[in-house]
Amino acid sequence: MEYPCLSHHGGTRGVTGSCHQLHLDASTSLLVDCGLEQGEEAPSGAASAPIGFAIGAIRALVITHVHLDHVGRIPALLAAGFRGPILCSEPSAKLLPLVLEDAFKLGGSAEPAQVARFLAVLQRQVVALPFEQWYLVIEQESVACSIRLQRAGHLLGSAYVECDVRFPGKEPSSRVVFSGDLGQPGNPLLRSVKPPERADILVLESTYGDRVHADRSDRQARLEAVIDRALADRGTVLIPAFSLGRTQELLYEIEDILHRRSLLHEHAVGAADDSLHNMIDWPRLPVILDSPLAQRITKAYVELHEYWYCTARQRLSEGRAPLKFEQLVCVESHSQHLQVVNYLKSTARPAIVIAGNGMCSGGRIVNYLKAMLGDPRHEVVFVGYQAKGTPGAMLQAAAGVQGDVQVELGGEVGALRAKVITLEGYSAHADQVALVDYALAGKAQIRNIVLVHGERTAKQRLAQAIIWQANKMGLQVEISIP
Template sequence: MDFPSLSHHGGTRGVTGSCHQLHLDPTTSLLIDCGLEQGGEAPAGAQFAPIGFDVAGVQALVVTHVHIDHVGRIPALLAAGFRAPILCSEPSARLLPLVLEDSFRLSISADPIQVDRFLTLLQRLIVPVPFGQWHRVVEQDEVACSIRLQRAGHLLGSAYVECDVLFRGDEHSSRIVFSGDLGADGNPLLRAVLPPERADILVLESTYGDRLHSDRRERQQRLEAVIDRALADNGTILIPAFSLGRTQELLYEIEDILHRKSLLGEGRQSPSDDPIDAIDWEHLPVILDSPLAQRITQAYLDLHEYWSSEAQQRLSEGRAPLGFAQLVSVDTHSKHQKVVNYLKSTGRPAIVIAGNGMCSGGRIVNYLKAMLGDSRHEVVFAGYQAKGTPGAVIQASEGAEGFVQIDLDGEMYEVKAKVMTLTGYSGHADQQGLLRFALGSGPSGKKVLLVHGERQAKALLASALKRESRDRGVDVDVAIP
């Protein structure tokens, strides 16, 4: 076998479960991500399954970002005996324990002793790596390897990974780049993605390799139109949102809409312990009903130095893009249930952002049970819905005529609420963004491996890469593992 070489332990059958191993020699390797398969791609009991490969010789795990489909198998990795460093960006080092604690409690064990033991070990292994700086990972007689993290624009702390591998006796190193998940253009909170300066081998995500996104500048106008309709209908806007990334982006844009509409409640009195009393109904309330999303949003606030210049400018103007006055956080389950019942029984407009993003569990399900049968309300999707999830079923009912039902926790509920999908909120680069990233990374002769995408997305992106490289006179070998 020639080295460096690659093996894939996930992320090749669909859009989840990313896990790639970079072999430097027969006994030395790095692991890039260790994600969990989700949705229809996931086999039964995936969260409890053993890691499925030998961890001996793995010198480090490099985390591109902290979504579960990229880090969800870390508990299994540790259970298999992995004790090497977990390298990630500085924001990811803050966010990773929050995400994995929540996942561990929900899918493995809620026992406080086991949770504390897991978190203690995790914290001991995490090594924050600054963006843009080379970090030596392997230093042996025959081979050396350094990594560098660059901003990927997918969510706060997300990175693509450059691996520079030099074998003794070779004049030039090999550069292997793992894209992780690349963000779409125009994310208001994050800095723009720049292509790598060089890539001999590029492992490239292909989530939206078969399409182009709509103009992101129009998305806020569409969101504002939904808010106007809710105000007119006295209905609740239900937004099933992923706690990490999408929620913060939505809050940022909602704050801007309310700021322009002068609907922000300023100078409110001290919040009451009662969630209903805490809401200033003279202004449109924005209810964040997800304890995990609240903790992550606070981490985003603490990490504002990593925000885009636009977002930092708002802070300097005295605005609070992620902590505005009209934002109400609901923590306990009893308060959550009280808010659900209140919104169901009254005619007061509100925006509710609740987890989980695919409606397969979490607090959003109780809102759906209470409000799907009322046409005053609206379910707004601003993210990907995996096949087989309740979110995908509800989303498919958009524009449907006649009788539509959805199974939630074993009971059927009629869908009378309006359903809308807001395009332009994708966290992933579209085909044009992927081409720009892949072909902007140095000279000819590179090999591109397409992962993290459905079969059609990979095939169409492969065709586009070959066509575009020919037009540019660039030699690119495209393969699908």
């Protein structure tokens, strides 16, 4: 067998479960990500299943970012006896325990002593690495390997991993790059991605390899228009969103809208302009974050502000609080949650609610939807992908259907009278154009591209697009789909 080589323990059947093993020799390897399969891809009991592959040769785990489809099997890996270092970026090191504590309680045990033991083991193994610096992971007579984390623009702390593998007497080194999940350019909180300088093997995600995203430039204006309409209707804007990444991006943009509209309101009051009567509600509009996990992660985002993009840090220097503004209301306990649901259902007080989970398959958003879907004053706003078969996807499909529509949610069937819309431009994943640019920008010397983390159609169309662009650039690239 020729080394280095790859084997895959997830991320090949669809868009979840990323887990890739880089074999350096017969007894030495690195594991890159250890994610959980989710949705229709997941076998029954996946959250509590054993790790499912041999771990004896694995010297270290490198994680690209802390979404569960990239880290959700770490509890199983530790339970199998892995005690090597868990290498990640400095922001990911802070976020990882928050994400895995929640996952451990859901998939393992909520017993406090067991949770504490798990977190203690995890913390002993996590090694936080700075971006853009080489770190020697393995050094032995037969092989040496260093890694470097580069910003991936997907969420705070997300990285792609460059692995530089050196064999005695063999030059040059072999460079293997794992993209992790790459972000779409234009995220207001994150720096954009810089493509790798070279790669003999590039393991590339392909989530949206078959499409081009809508323009992001006017997404905030479209969100503002939705809120304006809800204010006019005296209704609530319900936004199902996952706790990590999407929630913080939404809060950042909502704060900007509120800040600007408050300034306009002050000007209108000073000018005694009654034609701007709708603005009178904006300074009092509550933004309700109803997710304890999202609150903890948002607090961590604030503490990690030095990793924000420069324009976001500029707002802090101006005295603004993009993720901790005055109108933000955090709902902690379940009893408080139920009180808020009943209050918004029974009053005509407009509000924005961000609650988990993002696909409406569970979490606190379900109670809001049950209470409000039958009332046309309210709006359900989707800002992320809805997997086939999820309640979110069914609500999306019902949007705009004429006549009485019945939907099932949490085991109950009710009428859908609320407005349902999807706002494009909030995808956290790179589209086909950005993926091709990442792989080929600057004529990077890439010999072999391995497409993972995508549906088969997305992989095939991305492969075609890469080959077309490579031919246009006079490059020879081999593409494989495991």
